Amino acid sequence: MVIPRAEPSQIRRPKRAHIAHFKGHEAQISPIFKGFDFEAFGQPVLNFVRREIPVQKQQIAPFRAHHDALFGARIWFTSRVFPLHHIRERIEAACARANRRTAEITLVGASKTRSLAQLEAFFAEGLRDFGENYVQEGTQKVREARAQNWDAHWHFIGALQSNKAALAVQNFELIHSVDRVSLARELDKEARKIGKIQRVLVQVNVGDEASKAGVSAQNLERLLDEIRTLSSLKIEGLMSLPPFENESQRTRKFHATLRELNEKWRVGRVLSMGMSHDFEVAIEEGATHIRVGTALFGARS
Numbered sequence: 072m073v074i075p076r077a078e079p080s081q082i083r084r085p086k087r088a089h090i091a092h093f094k095g096h097e098a099q100i101s102p103i104f105k106g107f108d109f110e111a112f113g114q115p116v117l118n119f120v121r122r123e124i125p126v127q128k129q130q131i132a133p134f135r136a137h138h139d140a141l142f143g144a145r146i147w148f149t150s151r152v153f154p155l156h157h158i159r160e161r162i163e164a165a166c167a168r169a170n171r172r173t174a175e176i177t178l179v180g181a182s183k184t185r186s187l188a189q190l191e192a193f194f195a196e197g198l199r200d201f202g203e204n205y206v207q208e209g210t211q212k213v214r215e216a217r218a219q220n221w222d223a224h225w226h227f228i229g230a231l232q233s234n235k236a237a238l239a240v241q242n243f244e245l246i247h248s249v250d251r252v253s254l255a256r257e258l259d260k261e262a263r264k265i266g267k268i269q270r271v272l273v274q275v276n277v278g279d280e281a282s283k284a285g286v287s288a289q290n291l292e293r294l295l296d297e298i299r300t301l302s303s304l305k306i307e308g309l310m311s312l313p314p315f316e317n318e319s320q321r322t323r324k325f326h327a328t329l330r331e332l333n334e335k336w337r338v339g340r341v342l343s344m345g346m347s348h349d350f351e352v353a354i355e356e357g358a359t360h361i362r363v364g365t366a367l368f369g370a371r372s
Contacts, residue, residue: 152192154367158350162361165354176354179226181346181364183208184371187215193367194221202247202362204229206238213242228310228343228362230284233257240269247310247343247360250274250286255298262303270305272343273298275332277325278314285312288332295336308341308359309333319349326356333357 158178166173182190183204190201190212201223203209213225227243236257239246249255249271262269273294276285286294298306309332313325326344333342345353347366354361365371 152196154369155193155196155198158363158367161351162354165351169355171354175359177360179228179343179360179362180367181228181362182212182368183229183364185368187212187219189368194223200224200226200360202226202228203243206231206235206242210238210242226360237261237264240267241265245270245272245307245341247272247362248274248284249298249304250276250284250294252294252297255294255301255304259301259303268303268305270307271298272308272310272341273306273338274310274312275329277311277328280314283312288328291332292336295338306339308339308343310343313344316349319352322349323352323356326353326358330357 159173162176162178163173166176177200178198179200179202180190180193180198181204182201190198199222201212203212203225204227206227206229209225209227216223216225224245225243227239227246227248229248231239231246231248231254233254236254240258240261246258246269249258250273255271258269258271273291274285275291276283276287279287295306298304309329311325311329313322316322326349329342329344333339341360342358343360343362344356345351345358345361347363350358350361350363350366
């Protein structure tokens with residue numbers, strides 16, 4: 072079934088990024104969309120689907136006969152990217168409580184195990200920072216994104232082995248998890264080969280957990296001094312992965328510890344701390360980068 076176009080005077084052309092939300096997902100939205108000409112969608116209709124701005128009834132009147140398709144699209148879109156809008160609202164509220172500006176916060180989508188196709192709608196909605204835990208999986212996504220001319224920023228947020236240093240340097244703008252001199256030296260060597268100044272964060276084991284990576288607070292100064300001698304690395308701040316607590320307020324002391332260490336040793340402007348369950352508390356304690364996965368993309372299968 073081919074749905075007729077609206078009159079040109081009744082519509083404004085939608086942005087191609089917005090059309091991309093729907094192309095390829097017709098079957099997921101509604102059988103009515105089979106054969107749908109998405110170029111016929113006007114901006115008011117897309118605004119209606121995306122729940123953006125008030126839409127007057129007459130603006131979507133040409134599509135009223137396709138009520139089910141429109142609402143099917145709206146439900147599909149909401150289920151896909153509404154969490155992004157909700158998280159942005161929570162970031163704004165946390166900033167207001169802490170008397171901070173939302174511009175100070177970088178939302179990093181923790182995108183491990185998510186395909187680039189799964190990230191596309193979030194990218195189109197303005198999410199620009201993605202964090203990967205595995206070098207090879209992340210490298211594949213970075214290369215695919217570059218081929219599609221994404222202007223995205225890719226972070227490495229997982230434990231990094233020294234033998235993966237070259238790939239990490241070639242593909243990630245900011246490496247959050249430097250926790251030992253040997254790794255720092257490998258990163259420095261690989262960055263020097265390609266003439267890059269690699270931005271890094273030093274990971275601190277704020278909970279002194281044997282099962283987790285990160286330098287201890289007691290050894291942080293020594294590691295910082297060593298890394299500062301490496302000309303191809305730039306330390307921009309600290310990162311932590313505190314003990315998991317069901318009650319987010321219980322992580323506050325760990326976030327406060329990282330902030331205090333950063334101030335004590337004058338490390339840098341970046342504090343990467345806070346995840347799906349506690350990013351609001353982290354923002355209140357000074358986080359600049361929050362790493363959100365499940366709350367943004369849903370539970371992993």
